[in-house]
Amino acid sequence: MTSTVSIPSVRAYAAHAPDSGLAPWQYEPRDPRPDDVAIEILYCGVCHTDIHFVENDWGMTLYPVVPGHEIIGRVTAAGPEVTRFKPGDIVGVGCMVDSCRECSNCRDGLEQYCDQGSVFTYNGIDRPTGRVTYGGYSERIQVKEAFVVSVPDKLEPASAAPILCAGITTYSPLRHVGVKPGDRVGVVGMGGLGHMGIKFARAMGAEVTLFTRTEAKVEEGKRNGAEHVVVSSDVEEMEKAAGSLHYILDTAPVEHDLNPYIACLRVDGTYLLVGQLTPLNPPINPVPLLMGRRSLMGSLIGGMSETQEVLDFCAEYQ
Ligand SMILES: [Zn+2]
Ligand SMILES: [Zn+2]
Structure with missing residues (x-):
């Protein structure tokens, strides 16, 4: 048989x-x-x-x-x-x-x-x-x-x-740029990636600022380790954050305007894009990149x- x-x-x-x-x-x-x-x-x-x-x-x-x-x-x-x-x-x-x-x-x-x-x-x-x-x-x-x-x-x-x-997607770019104690890191968006990004940046010793469009996320951001939360629709708050950050990790998965956030990078700051896969609209104004030697970097998982x-x-x- x-x-x-x-x-x-x-x-x-x-x-x-x-x-x-x-x-x-x-x-x-x-x-x-x-x-x-x-x-x-x-x-x-x-x-x-x-x-x-x-x-x-x-x-x-x-x-x-x-x-x-x-x-x-x-x-x-x-x-x-x-x-x-x-x-x-x-x-x-x-x-x-x-x-x-x-x-x-x-x-x-x-x-x-x-x-x-x-x-x-x-x-x-x-x-x-x-x-x-x-x-x-x-x-x-x-x-x-x-x-x-x-x-x-x-x-x-x-x-x-x-x-x-979500974890490796946010960890890899933060590690790649070498986030270290004393750095100031902004995180755009408080979804699955944003939660992880805040925690990793914090664990690497950075001072973290969350950018969110919704007031409702302010407490949640602070609970997860963000020292500062900027409501991005508030022009005055955004102006106060201008030029202050070494890195920004942008986790928002939908079309949004990057320009107001890029303005928050300091000279030599790097913008880490991990969420959006569609063309940028509106386009990026290159002047703030040139005027402050700022970089834009994409990153995929790890x-x-x-x-x-x-x-x-x-x-x-x-
Ligand atoms: Zn996934
Ligand atoms: Zn290969």
Whole structure:
């Protein structure tokens, strides 16, 4: 008698069209590989990007789409080439599950800027098979070891999930520019990214100013570690903040005018843009950039070693 090994279908939540919402769905997993870590998913954060993909806001959704790229789970099996993980370990998977691993950016630990494009956790194309990848709104996932991070024991697993996208997205640029004690950092927006940005800047020793359009967020900002809160619709308050900040981390995901915030940077200040993916409207007036040698920088998530670093950082500073 012959027997075939059958791998059970994966139960997930998928959207099938921009207006379908999410519904239970099943898919056949790809064959396991020697460097795969098989993960039972325990928690998955809900990121704004998930909603953009479900609703096809960026015109690039491959339906059916299973969102979710803030995944925390327990290892159930490790392939023969896996060296860092064993069954039972609590691990995380963020926005990427693969990259070319050979280009200079990959070799520098900047897999998110892979020359060939990194493979996103969902709505990506699996390099060996050409299959669409499915994310964390699901019961399990198998991921190449190099794209799995370890969740430190000191972190509560459920609360660690948002670190894998919102956390690394804000930590990476603040680290890259070298925020240090005594720096003054502004954070624009108080959503998922803004919360994280305030906490990281504070933990790095900076004095933090939150910019928000809503009075209702003033107390929330202070509770989360902002020393100052500027209501950005208040022209007088904005004028008082002019020229005062070393860095501004702009997390607002929707179209907004950057010019009043750029005016709040001091000479040599840097504006870190992580939230907005649409063209800037109104355009940036270059004069304040020139007159104060100010810079504008974009940043996308972070590499795998830095993703491990931010989890360890959170475990230490929580
Ligand atoms: Zn995300
Ligand atoms: Zn690469």
